[in-house]
Amino acid sequence: MLEEKPTSIGQIIWRSVIGLFLAVLVLMLIVTFLPGDLENNLIDQITGRMSTTAGSVGDRSIQMDYFNSARKDCYYRYQDYAPQLAGNEEMLSNCAYETIRTVYIANELAESYGYQVSDLAIKRELSRQARELYKQSSTQAGYGEEDIRSAEEIYKNILRADPMHFRTEKATALSLFDSFLRAEYYKTSSDQAVQKEAENTKISLRLVSINDSDLTTLVESTLVISDEDAKKEYDKETKAGNTPKDPEGKPLSFEARKNILISKMRLEKKNRAVEDMKSSLKAKREKGASLDELALELKEKPITVSNLSIQDLSAITSNGQTYRLTQDTVFLQDLSGLGFGSNKVGGPYKSNDKLIFVEFTDLKIPESKAVAETVEPKLDESRMLFSFFLEMNQSLGKENPLYRNLRVEAQ
Numbered sequence: 001m002l003e004e005k006p007t008s009i010g011q012i013i014w015r016s017v018i019g020l021f022l023a024v025l026v027l028m029l030i031v032t033f034l035p036g037d038l039e040n041n042l043i044d045q046i047t048g049r050m051s052t053t054a055g056s057v058g059d060r061s062i063q064m065d066y067f068n069s070a071r072k073d074c075y076y077r078y079q080d081y082a083p084q085l086a087g088n089e090e091m092l093s094n095c096a097y098e099t100i101r102t103v104y105i106a107n108e109l110a111e112s113y114g115y116q117v118s119d120l121a122i123k124r125e126l127s128r129q130a131r132e133l134y135k136q137s138s139t140q141a142g143y144g145e146e147d148i149r150s151a152e153e154i155y156k157n158i159l160r161a162d163p164m165h166f167r168t169e170k171a172t173a174l175s176l177f178d179s180f181l182r183a184e185y186y187k188t189s190s191d192q193a194v195q196k197e198a199e200n201t202k203i204s205l206r207l208v209s210i211n212d213s214d215l216t217t218l219v220e221s222t223l224v225i226s227d228e229d230a231k232k233e234y235d236k237e238t239k240a241g242n243t244p245k246d247p248e249g250k251p252l253s254f255e256a257r258k259n260i261l262i263s264k265m266r267l268e269k270k271n272r273a274v275e276d277m278k279s280s281l282k283a284k285r286e287k288g289a290s291l292d293e294l295a296l297e298l299k300e301k302p303i304t305v306s307n308l309s310i311q312d313l314s315a316i317t318s319n320g321q322t323y324r325l326t327q328d329t330v331f332l333q334d335l336s337g338l339g340f341g342s343n344k345v346g347g348p349y350k351s352n353d354k355l356i357f358v359e360f361t362d363l364k365i366p367e368s369k370a371v372a373e374t375v376e377p378k379l380d381e382s383r384m385l386f387s388f389f390l391e392m393n394q395s396l397g398k399e400n401p402l403y404r405n406l407r408v409e410a411q
Contacts, residue, residue, distance in 0.1 A: 058400030106173035130155035
């Protein structure tokens with residue numbers, strides 16, 4: 001029996017309300033049975049709180065299919081090397097974002113060089129994989145002819161698994177250094193003379209260092225919270241009705257709250273005071289403060305290190321402490337720009353948890369002797385080029401901040 005069409009306005013309105021109610025109910029059921037992070041992301045997209053992209057690196061958006069391919073890539077890497085982490089959504093998300101940032105930055109470098117892995121090269125590799133998989137399945141026992149997929153079908157399935165732009169950019173990033181930049185480089189006689197001079201150059205420094213925890217302790221000792229400051233805070237919380245009550249329901253007295261309020265205020269001011277201290281030290285150094293003056297303020301004794309080679313600067317050891325000055329790229333700039341023996345101070349430089357100021361005291365460059373042009377060029381087997389490559393990646397990383405749109409709760 002055919003259903004009669006609604007004829008009255010009342011029937012039309014009633015059926016429209018019922019249809020809307022059922023649609024909302026179905027949507028609620030879908031959202032209810034989604035995993036927590038997917039539910040939050042779906043709600044964010046429906047309400048407009050989140051973009052349809054996964055985020056951005058610099059001014060470039062991360063498309064969802066690109067993010068999902070990076071996440072899948074991370075999943076298989078964890079399966080091979082750390083299976084216990086393959087199911088951790090937070091780890092997979094972090095890995096995917098960092099992988100994308102690395103790929104984007106490497107491709108920015110590759111574009112400036114005019115280097116790229118072509119779509120054709122990718123398709124040829126996928127075709128090779130498809131033929132290999134077909135060969136394996138066709139020769140294994142237990143498979144009937146109807147169970148064996150053709151090489152063309154296998155190829156199409158592999159091709160559809162990831163977007164082509166992710167494949168090409170990932171392949172470009174992975175091959176940029178080893179396949180393109182890392183070429184044989186021969187040092188001329190002049191190059192060898194400069195290298196020998198650099199290896200025999202000796203540097204002397206004075207430095208003063210303080211780690212983050214000691215700096216925090218130093219700042220805390222100068223924080224004075226008076227009873228008057230605590231009383232103002234007490235009056236403020238009492239006026240807002242936030243003062244805890246005693247068993248009789250009355251607000252606790254100021255004397256009962258004073259120590260707690262002082263501790264709270266000191267904690268709130270501590271981090272800000274640490275940053276203010278760092279800014280103050282930097283400002284004094286820029287105005288010409290000596291290393292001894294900075295050391296006095298930090299309550300630390302300057303350390304003198306002499307006759308260091310350039311390589312030694314990556315890990316200076318003194319009194320059981322290690323100072324890795326080359327971790328901060330600004331140090332290398334100051335090394336050549338501030339001048340030695342002028343009592344000028346550079347810093348603060350960041351080395352792990354240490355804050356370091358350095359006075360460049362002496363530079364001894366050996367007398368260079370002319371190298372005969374007949375000296376044969378020598379193959380450079382050092383990793384100098386790779387160091388430059390890492391430095392370029394690091395610099396571009398600072399210029400391309402990572403922004404995330406997807407929310408994944410820690411597990």
